[in-house]
Amino acid sequence: MSVKYIPEDTTVVFSEIPDEITLAVNISNCQNNCKGCHSPYLKEDRGCILTCDVIDGLIERNRGITCFCFMGEGNDADGFRKLAEHISEKWENVKIGVYSGRENVEKWYSEVFDYVKIGPYMPEYGPLDNPETNQRLFYKNPIYSGVSEMGKGWEDVTYKFWSKPKILSGEIV
Amino acid sequence: MEVRKTNGEFEPYDKEKLKRTICAAYSSVGDECNDVLLDTVINNLYLYDKISTAEIRRQVEEWLMSVNKKAAKEYIRFYVSDDELKKRGDFITDYIRATNASTGSSYDANANVANKNIATLNAEIPKFGNIKFNRRNTAARIKKLYSNKLSKQYIADLENHILYKHDESSFGVNSPYTYSSKEIVEVLYNGKNLLLPLDLLYDIVDEDEKLVNNEKVVYQKEPWHLYVKDRDDEFTRVTKLTRKKRHRPLLRIKTSFGEDVVVTDNHPMIQYIDNIENTIEAKDSLGINQYRVGTKINFKGCNTIDFKKILPTWVDVEDKFIKYQQSVIRREIKVDRNLGYVIGFFVGDGNYNNTSKSLGFTQADKEILKDLNNKIYDIFGIAGKIKKENEKTSEKYVLRLANQYVYELFRGYFKIQDKAWNKTLPYNILEFNEEFAKGCLEGLIDSDGSIKPNDSSISIRLSSRACVLQATYLFRHFGYSIGNTKQSLPFSNNESYKTNYTIWGITATKRVDSTVLDGSFKYRDNITTAKESFLKYKPVGYCKITSVDEIEPESSFYDLNEYIYDITTETHTFTSNNILVHNCVAIQSYPFLTDGLKGLGGLSAAPENIDSYCGMFVNLIFAVSSQFAGAVACAGFFNMMDAFARKEWGDDYNKYANSFYKIGHKLRKLLNASHYWTSNVEELASHDFGSDELNKLRDEIVFESERPLTEDELAEYLEKVRKDPKYTLKLGDGTRTIRGQIHQYFQQVVYGINQPAAARGFQSAFVNFGYFDKPYFEGMYGEFVFPDGRKPQWDTVSFLQKEFMKWFNKERTRCVLTFPVETMSMLYVDGKYVDEEYADFTAEMLAEGHSFFIYTSDSPDTLSSCCRLSNKIQENTFTFTNGLTGEQTGSKSVITLNFSRIMQNYVNEKCDGNRDAFKNDKEKFMEGFKEYLNPILERVYKYHTAYNSILWELYEANMLPVYSAGFIHLNKQYLTLGINGMNEAWMFLGGECTYNKDYLYFTTQITGYMKEQNALHRTRKEMFNTEFVPAENLGIKNYKWDKKDGYWVPEGRNCYTSYFFLPDDTNISVLDKMKLHGRENVSSLDGGSANHIQLDHHLTFEQYRKLLDFAGEVGCNYWTVNVKNSECKSCGYISKETIDKCPKCGGTEFDYWTRIIGYLRRVSDFNEGRQIEEGKRYYSKDIE
DSSP, X not given: OOOEEOGXXXXXXXXXXXXXXXXXXXXXXXXXXXXXXXXXGGGSSOSEEOOHHHHHHHHHXXXXXXXXXXXXXXXXXXXXXXXXXXHHHHOTTSEEEEEOOSSOOOTTHHHHOSEEEESOOOTTTOSTTSTTOSOXXXXXXXXXXXXXXXXXXXXXXXXXXXXXXXXXXXXXX | OEEEOTTSOEEEOOHHHHHHXXXXXXXXXXXXXXXXXXXXXXXXXXXXXXXXXXXXXXXXXXXXXXXXXXXXXXXXXXXXXXXXXXXXXXXXXXXXXXXXXXXXXXXXXXXXXXXXXXXXXXXXXXXXXXXXXXXXXXXXXXXXXXXXXXXXXXXXXXXXXXXXXXXXXXXXXXXXXXXXXXXEEEEEETTEEEEEEHHHHHHHOOSOOEEXXXXXXXXXXXXXXXXXXXXXXXXXXXXXXXXXXXXXXXXEEEETTSOEEEEETTXXXXXXXXXXXEEEEGGGOTTOEEEEOOOOOOOOOXXXXXXXXXXXXXXXXXXXXXXXTTXXXXXXXXXXXHHHHHHHHHHHHEEEETTTTEEEEEESOHHHHHHHHHHHHHHHSOOOEEEESXXXXXXXXXEEEOOHHHHIIIIIISXXXXXXXXXXXXXXXXXXXXXXXXXXXHHHHHHHEEXXXXXOEEEEEESOHHHHHHHHHHHHHTTOEEEEEEEEOXXXXXXXXXXXXXXXXXXXXXXTTSOOOTXXXXXXXXXXXXXXXXXXXXXXXXXXXXXXXXXXTTSHHHHHTTEEEEEEESSSEEEETTEEEEOOSSGGGHHHHHHHHXXXXXXXXXXXXXXXXXXXXXXXXXXXXXXXXXXXXXXTHHHHXXXXXXXHHOTXXXXXXXXXXXXXXXXXXXXXXXXXXXXXXXXXXXXXXXXXXXXXXXXXXXXXXXXXXXXXXXXXXXXXXXXXXXXXXXXXXXXXXXXXXXXXXXXXXXXXXXXXXXXXXXXXXXXXXXXXXXXHHHHHHTTOOOTTSOOOOHHXXXXXXXXXXXXXXXXXXXXXXXXXXXXXXXXXXXXXXXXXXXXXXXXXXXXXTOOOEEEEESSTTEEEOSSSOEXXXXXXXXXXXXXXXOSOOSEEEEEEXXXXXXXXXXXXXXXXXXXXXXXXXXXXXXXXXXXXXXXXXXXXXXXXXXXXXXXXXXXXXXXXXXXXXXXXXGGGSEEEEEEESHHHHHHHTTXXXXXXXXHHHHHHHHHHHHHHHHHHTXXXXXXXXXXXXXXXXXXXXXXXXXXXXXXXXXXXXXXXXXXXXXXXXXXXXXXXXXXXXXXXXXXXXXXXXXXXXXXXXXXXXXXXXXXXXXXXXXXXXXXXXXEOEEEETTTOOEESSOOSSOTTTOOOOEEEEEESSSSXXXXXXXXXXXXXXXXXXXXXXXXX
């Protein structure tokens, strides 16, 4: 078993992690079974094997990203942990994020990751930018001293998906 | 007799061949052509040696048009290619049918005209001629400087689409055209029909004269009701009259029909080749076709002159007499042949005595004088005395008429000037009757004319050119044919008579149907025969320039032309001496410029306060932009505005922005009633005045309302003010804060510059504003001193910049304004922005949806002055006379190389057509390519040098006012080599336009080589740089041309790109775009390139801030973010985001706004090609 990713999906994004320039990497072999999943093909065993070298290559090629985000966790928990730890050791200036569909994550997550999204997609609560959403994005904010489900110093930043940047538009009278 | 063919060769005239062609034209429309007709046509052609075939064709055409239109059309078709006909006829139809103005334009599709109208169409038409003129002009210069071969190569390079010369369709710099002071024109002024020389016309126009250029001595008047004869014998309105010091030699251009015109040597004459207008410099105009305009004189028929209307004072004596000064005279005189005769005689041989206010007529023949005296008596009821002039030396007699009122009549009413060389026939001669005009000619003949015995020709020789030209006008009217006029220094056997006066002469030959001028003695006695009317005088048609002579510099005519004149008309042409001529198009917009300029130089017309500064600024922009095809960059706008703002409100006005500046009537009432005082709006809004009445008044003021407020409105308003103290900008009763007033000025300037400019064919002026961070500002203006000795002040300038950006961003939600294009310049050193605050502010503005360019540099030595142009500033010196257009840099000429075509030619010619040649051995391939490119570059440098020499010549002739006045210096401007088709060249070689080593190697080898060559070719007068040109229009043209000519072009596209990446590439990341436009590529592009990042939604402050850092890190020095703005078609709601449902009215139909390349426009106003391209652009999205 190994962690696999979809190379052609790998892209620089702005919406997935607020305030960061993120390289989003789709991980296949998804173990969740969310109803109304947007990318059911990620449940399949497809794509290429993601290794530390591949990750280094991706980060080098996409110089300028401020966050590397795993979109999913795959079915190889150990391999996945190794990869995440590799990034946190090697790439000081790149934050690490993960989109997990589970309600609870292992403890090491709070040591390795900077961003953790938890909770399955549930059509009745909508995606992250819906204020009704059941999903949560936590950020290990160095200047945050509060406590959240993820632990001390982890801020729930889900609200950032709801409060869009202040874009000027015509007044609606 | 020989005829000149279109290729310039000569062949014998072949009458039979001509007949055959005419017959062929007849038979192809099924008609028969009989011999009688053929002979009539052939025998009535006006032929001369070395006549051009085009001229013969034209004459035949004219004949055929009058007898058989169908055959004539067929005849024309033989010579004019279908293509040409189509071009000529279909352009207007196409334009009218085109979806928008950009698409309709075939010559300048980048025109930022929003609406098509007759004015924009009119502006399109001359561009055709301008291209030819510019092309020809440059080619001629290349020929002069280098060789004929290279000159032909220039045209070939342009026509083969290897090179593209930008802005050929406009006179990138203006060249004012000028005429000698004595050229005559027929005008309508205040309802009067006048025939007079330009200097007199200038004098009689009532409007005030303005000195528009002190240094170059240029004056102008703007008449209200002045019209001048134009083509088709119609009058056209005159908008300006210009008088200026002459700096260039004068040339006399003569035509085969005897017309002539005296102009400066660089005057663009209108040339006709196959009925198409073209221009050519006067000095090169020998042999070209001119268009002559009819001289149908319509005498107004006035028969009497009422002295009461002429003289300043008079006393009624009797019924028909009045007393003026000491004399009693007839109140009314008849304007008849006799009066004409006396005047003609006076103009020829008379003189004024200005002290005694009398007139003298000199003649050797006493009998003629006696007859003249009789005529005088008949007219005026008084007579003069005849006596011998000087009994010892001369046999001449003088008739002296010492009557002031005749003097007034001649000088004041008929405007007959003093001094022989200034005298003219009455300037209002056309107001009277034909008999009077006849008399004038007869008087002229008897005084200064001579008749060749037994011949039928009259010759008149005068030192007044204007009079000779007037006489020509009249002789023509009376059916005389005019021989070539002559100009010479006078001859005399008597040494004492020798002067350097230039003598002008004409010969008028009597034809059988000419009017008899037997009121003249000389005529009566000598002219008995008349020549046959073999050639009926044709009022309209073509003629040839048969001679181009320089006026002898030592002649008096040069002295007379210390000043030369020009007329600016609405149609840009007018008739002078029967020839249709150009007016000056550009100099008209000059006046405000000098005022504004001089102002900053400390002279009288300076803007004295912020009000006049903002007003004059708009005028300045319009004035400057009318002379430049490209953009006008105003880096110093805020610095200047700040200086005036400080003058108005004090050096710390930024701290008191919310203070009242103007107190309106309601506020005054409130303050007076309550004795409460606050300078602050927020305080006012929350102050309780203790009475309902006063509180109501307060709310009306702060809510900008004339009516009482509802509870809800008031609550909402107060909430807004609490959140954002800046919310209140403008108050309801005219009360304004300083901030409110500043915004008012912004509004004035921005809406002003977005107005379509008539001088630019109803395009708006392209205006760029610059913002600076603190170190950049200090680098730019640290040494700057205002004329009043003050220095720039960063705090307040920064305040203004920020206010403007915020205001402009917000204003764009009310109305999407295209200009100014803004650029934020920031300094990035050692891995960070030196002024973090400005970097943060920049990110903040981007996050608020503002779209502008960002320029980063590691030293403030370059200024992004155009949409993208980065030109190194040589010295850190500033001209104190300006500061408005700032930093005196930019391009004076751009020639763009089509690399796709050049590369394909190279591969085909040197690599056996092997498209894998790069992959096989990239070093060898690129070395070979540089060798191949070298001669092309060499040519471009020469073309540039030739063009530059034209510019310098114009400059030295004081014809580039913007330059002469110190706005810009020619030496500080670049000659730019543009790059287009780079990606396509690379794709042709099988490469991918992504951030990869081979691509970088490929591009940097080329740009590096060009940079190296630019440096090698630099001289004192020529500096070259390389730019990745925006190619709004050219990108599409190059694609089309290459595709049509069988070159490889990328599939599925319609346009060559303007970036290193492909705008329709969905895979390339924002970061890779930055890297492709990063240090490696742009360091060799010393002329700049712009990176456009298309996004489908706006980012957050933090994300933009990180992007800014990344741009600095990779050296992406010029970039912008485009998120399509949306404008609801049903309610006009504007959003800075790309939306598909209107939050205001629920509408789903939108107009989107984005940058066509450099500036923001409505997509539906793009030209068709760009609309298609826009549809393919990839706006980076996130994964779903």
